[in-house]
Amino acid sequence: MFLTNLLPDLGLMPLRAIAFQTMLLMLATSLEAMVLRQRLRLGYQTSIRYSASMNLLATTLGWFTFLTLERLLPVELRQQVISYILFNRFYPNGWSDRLPVVMVVTAIGAFFLTYWVKLQGLRSLMVLLGLQPSPATASGDRQGRYRAARNQTASSQPSLTLAVLQANALSFTAMLLVLLIRLVA
Amino acid sequence: MIKWLRQTVTELYTLLLPPQYFSWQMVLYLSVFSWGMSLLGRLLGASAFTVGLLASGGWIFLALGLGWGIQANQIKPFGLNLAPWVVGAVLCMFVFGTWGGGWLQPALVSWPLVSFGVAAVPHLVSWDLHWKTPSPAVRQQLVLLFLLSLLLSTWLQFYFRLQAWVEAYPSLVADRLDQSNFVYPIPGQAVPLPAGIAHLTQAEALVRSQLEGQPWPSVERWLLNQEGQRQALQTQLRNRPSPAPEDRLWDLDLGVSNQGDGYQLNLWAVWTGPAATEGSYYLEKSCQLRPIPQPISPESVDQAVAALPPTLWASFTCNLETPRRPGHPSTAAHANP
Numbered sequence: 001m002f003l004t005n006l007l008p009d010l011g012l013m014p015l016r017a018i019a020f021q022t023m024l025l026m027l028a029t030s031l032e033a034m035v036l037r038q039r040l041r042l043g044y045q046t047s048i049r050y051s052a053s054m055n056l057l058a059t060t061l062g063w064f065t066f067l068t069l070e071r072l073l074p075v076e077l078r079q080q081v082i083s084y085i086l087f088n089r090f091y092p093n094g095w096s097d098r099l100p101v102v103m104v105v106t107a108i109g110a111f112f113l114t115y116w117v118k119l120q121g122l123r124s125l126m127v128l129l130g131l132q133p134s135p136a137t138a139s140g141d142r143q144g145r146y147r148a149a150r151n152q153t154a155s156s157q158p159s160l161t162l163a164v165l166q167a168n169a170l171s172f173t174a175m176l177l178v179l180l181i182r183l184v185a
Numbered sequence: 186m187i188k189w190l191r192q193t194v195t196e197l198y199t200l201l202l203p204p205q206y207f208s209w210q211m212v213l214y215l216s217v218f219s220w221g222m223s224l225l226g227r228l229l230g231a232s233a234f235t236v237g238l239l240a241s242g243g244w245i246f247l248a249l250g251l252g253w254g255i256q257a258n259q260i261k262p263f264g265l266n267l268a269p270w271v272v273g274a275v276l277c278m279f280v281f282g283t284w285g286g287g288w289l290q291p292a293l294v295s296w297p298l299v300s301f302g303v304a305a306v307p308h309l310v311s312w313d314l315h316w317k318t319p320s321p322a323v324r325q326q327l328v329l330l331f332l333l334s335l336l337l338s339t340w341l342q343f344y345f346r347l348q349a350w351v352e353a354y355p356s357l358v359a360d361r362l363d364q365s366n367f368v369y370p371i372p373g374q375a376v377p378l379p380a381g382i383a384h385l386t387q388a389e390a391l392v393r394s395q396l397e398g399q400p401w402p403s404v405e406r407w408l409l410n411q412e413g414q415r416q417a418l419q420t421q422l423r424n425r426p427s428p429a430p431e432d433r434l435w436d437l438d439l440g441v442s443n444q445g446d447g448y449q450l451n452l453w454a455v456w457t458g459p460a461a462t463e464g465s466y467y468l469e470k471s472c473q474l475r476p477i478p479q480p481i482s483p484e485s486v487d488q489a490v491a492a493l494p495p496t497l498w499a500s501f502t503c504n505l506e507t508p509r510r511p512g513h514p515s516t517a518a519h520a521n522p
Contacts, residue, residue, distance in 0.1 A: 007371055012347045012358065015369040018340055049325055056332035063339035067346060079434075082350050083459030086357055088364040091459045125328060129321040182366070 021059070024178065028055050028171035035170055039163035050122060051167070057121040058114045077102075115168045122164060209253035216246035237283075244279035248272045252303070266304070273300030294341050297334035304330060354431040354458065356380045361461040381435055381454035381468045382507050387425075388418050388437055388452050389470060389503050401476045401497035408441050408448065408474075415439060418452075434458035438514060447475040453514045454507075464512045472503040 029052045037047040070081060076094050083091045090099055203210045223239030252272035260267055277299050281292035305327055308319045319327070347368065351358055356379040362370045392414075396404055407414065418437040425432065436455040441448050455467040476497035 008374055012344075012351055012362075012368045012370070014340065014343050014347060014367050016365060017343065017367040020366060021340075049329065053325075053328055053332060056329070056336060060332060060335040060339055063336070063343065067339065067342055070346065075430075079354075079459060082354065082357070085367045086350075086362055086365050087360065087459055087461045088366055089461075089463075091465070093457075125325075128328065129324055131321075 024175055025055055025059060027174055027178070031171050031174055032167035035167035036163055039159060039166065050125065053125050054118040054121050054164070054167075055171070058117045061117055062110070062114070111168070111172055114172075115165060118168055119161060119164045122160065209250050209257055212246050212250035212253060216243050216250055219243035219246055241279070244275065248275040248279070251275060269300045269304035270296075272303045273297070276303070290345050294338055294345070297337040297341075301331050301334040353429065354434070355429070356431055356434075356456065357459060364461060379456065379468065379509075380429070380431065381456060384422055384432075384435055384437060384454050385452055385468060385470045385507055387421060388439075388454075389472065391418065391421055392439075392450070392452070392472070393501050393503075396474065396499050397501040399499050401499055404474060404499040408450075411439065411441065431458060440514065444473065445475075447473060450474055451514070452503075455513060462511060466509055466511050467514055468507045468509055469514070470503055470507045472501060475500045475502075 029048065032055065033044075033047040033051040036042055036051055037044065040047070042050065070078060073081065079093065080090050080095050080099060083089065090096060095102075201210065219239050220243040223236050223243060226236045226239055249272075252268045255268040255271055273296055277292040277296045281288040281295075284291075308323055308327060309316065311317045355377065359377050359379040362368055396407060399407075415438055418439065422432060422435060422437055434457050436453075436457055438453040438455060440451045440453070442451075443449075450472040452470040452472065453467050456465050458465075460466060477500045478497060
């Protein structure tokens with residue numbers, strides 16, 4: 001009896017969003033862990049931990065961006081966002097013609113932003129775990145810092161950049177495929 | 186049987202009265218004592234500061250005692266360490282609950298983060314209150330835990346954003362939500378009615394006040410000015426005493442057709458906002474306008490007047506139901522004239 005009273009009070013719950021997000025996060029984490037393991041020669045557990053941290057960071061920042069932007073958008077665009085979230089379709093209003101462009105630009109922007117966030121996240125994580133002494137603390141003087149930065153650029157940085165780019169591309173492709181399958185099915 | 190009973194009593198005794206004074210039960214008792222004292226203080230009319238201090242002590246001892254107790258008894262469902270979450274919940278209730286008003290939202294949204302803080306503090310601060318650096322493995326674990334609690338917090342924020350949308354656009358929930366990738370309507374719940382029904386009732390009252398009991402010729406004149414009446418309905422909708430953001434998405438319209446010796450007046454509430462189906466929907470209220478002879482009151486019976494053809498007056502009746510139809514009334518009118 002308590003439950004039947006409670007459910008209507010709770011209102012709309014984003015249960016599907018939580019289920020989908022959990023699934024997509026696991027998918028992306030495992031795929032990116034594979035890429036990181038091959039490219040950076042890491043262990044199984046380490047690569048999974050790195051990839052999970054990267055993806056969780058990108059997801060939470062994405063949510064924060066969405067929640068903030070949703071407040072700032074013009075009312076008509078907000079209504080389109082609501083329409084997409086509640087009914088999985090857009091409805092005809094003043095923004096209908098521009099929506100495909102907005103969607104494509106948002107998707108491309110999201111790809112590069114997540115890539116940047118993941119790269120920075122992974123670098124900070126490695127610094128935090130003490131794997132790569134950050135250039136500033138390694139040596140005080142300007143010359144040493146320059147050398148350290150140069151060494152880093154020469155040895156580990158390009159492979160890290162490329163690995164994260166490849167991992168991000170792979171997980172985005174996989175998620176796009178899942179969304180397409182969901183659209184068709 | 187007696188042996189089992191005695192054993193249970195002994196266990197209960199040690200649970201309620203632990204052998205050491207430095208134990209979680211004692212902290213819980215302190216909490217209860219603090220509560221009792223604050224209640225006593227309130228009854229005796231102590232200052233608000235004293236009562237608040239004692240109550241705060243009660244909350245803090247409750248959080249400490251619960252966390253200690255759960256940790257000490259190794260209550261770990263599904264391998265999950267429950268203690269930080271319970272302590273975080275108690276702390277959030279304490280901090281935000283004293284605010285009053287809409288405290289539930291900030292309390293729930295910050296709950297995962299506070300719980301993370303509770304879980305992280307033992308790793309970051311030593312017993313003599315100095316910072317300490319945990320090992321890299323612990324650091325990695327803390328990073329993951331922090332990000333997970335952030336994600337939980339954003340999910341809760343999204344939940345509250347959904348409630349804000351429903352509050353601003355209540356008619357959205359009256360539609361089918363099963364296509365959504367985000368929300369899941371729990372089956373078996375009562376689906377609310379769209380606000381358009383209330384708008385139609387208001388429109389009916391407005392039309393009734395203008396038509397009922399009026400002479401038939403003036404009614405026909407009223408009907409001629411259809412565009413003007415439409416605008417009057419819209420103005421009434423826009424100037425509602427308690428406007429909602431979704432009012433702008435409702436369009437009121439009316440259509441007139443001949444029916445017998447009177448007219449059929451259809452009032453429409455057209456939804457122009459987000460909808461589950463292509464081409465949206467509208468609600469229809471059918472009303473009948475009939476000419477009726479003037480009711481003759483016995484005092485004013487006059488032979489001369491009675492000989493004249495009776496003056497016709499309008500009677501206005503509306504159907505109670507407001508069927509929901511797909512599309513737009515202008516296109517539907519062509520389909521079935």
